[in-house]
Amino acid sequence: MKRACSTTFITIDRVRNDLKRSINKLRIAKHLLISAVALIVTLSGCTKNDKPANLIPRDKMKNILTDMHLIESRSYRIVKDDSAKSVTKASYLFIFKKYNIDTAQLRTSMEYYLSNPEMMDQMYEEMIDSLQKRQSKLSIANRPTMDSTLIKKNLQKDKLKRDSVLKARDSVRKRLHFDVRKSPVKL
The missing domain is CATH 1.20.5 (Single alpha-helices involved in coiled-coils or other helix-helix interfaces)
Structure with a gap:
């Protein structure tokens, strides 16, 4: 057991x-x-993400982003009120019409490009280069051009003004009966 x-x-x-x-x-x-x-x-x-069907082409997307950043920079300079918001909104609507896109297409394209950081970096480098070129063109266009003959004319006008001031001062002295430096009144 x-x-x-x-x-x-x-x-x-x-x-x-x-x-x-x-x-x-x-x-x-x-x-x-x-x-x-x-x-x-x-x-x-x-x-790796596949390209969406309604993907905005790279160059077009670069132009859209450039315009959007310009709108944003302008809106920061405007006084923050309701009219500034409406101007910014109207500017964005203009971009959508200009490039013939909608918000859904922009969103899916942004998601695709943001999932490829190397491509997005290249796009931003190209955007910066194009903005710098645009800025240099604008600064050259806004800079007044001075012609050598124009400079000579301006110098001659300045000399004539100085001469006329000196002549006027001399004529005032001649009209005075007494010399200001030698006052007949004794103190």
Whole structure:
């Protein structure tokens, strides 16, 4: 009898140990499954994005962004009130009409270009170059050109003005009956 009991206990102990091992294996399998799912989700987010169907071409997008940044810079210079907001909104609507796009197309294109940072950096470098060229053209166009003959005429006019002032001063002195420096009144 003693023997039967001991074998029963041994069998129960074996079953208990087998259950513990099975449970541990299930826990490990559960952790592996969760890790595998997390890895798949992570890697699926890293895949290269395909171009959307209504993607705005790169050069057109660069021009749109340039115009939008110019509008933003102008709106910061305007006093912040309701009229400034309406002017900015009207300017954005003008851009949408000018380039024949809508907000959904702009949004999907921005998401695509922002998911490709190298392409976006190149676009911004080209935008900066074009804005600098535009600024230099405007500064040259606004700078007055001075012709050498025009400079000579201006110098002659200045000399004539100085001469006329000197002549007027001399004529005033001649009209005075007494010299201002030598007053006849004694103090």
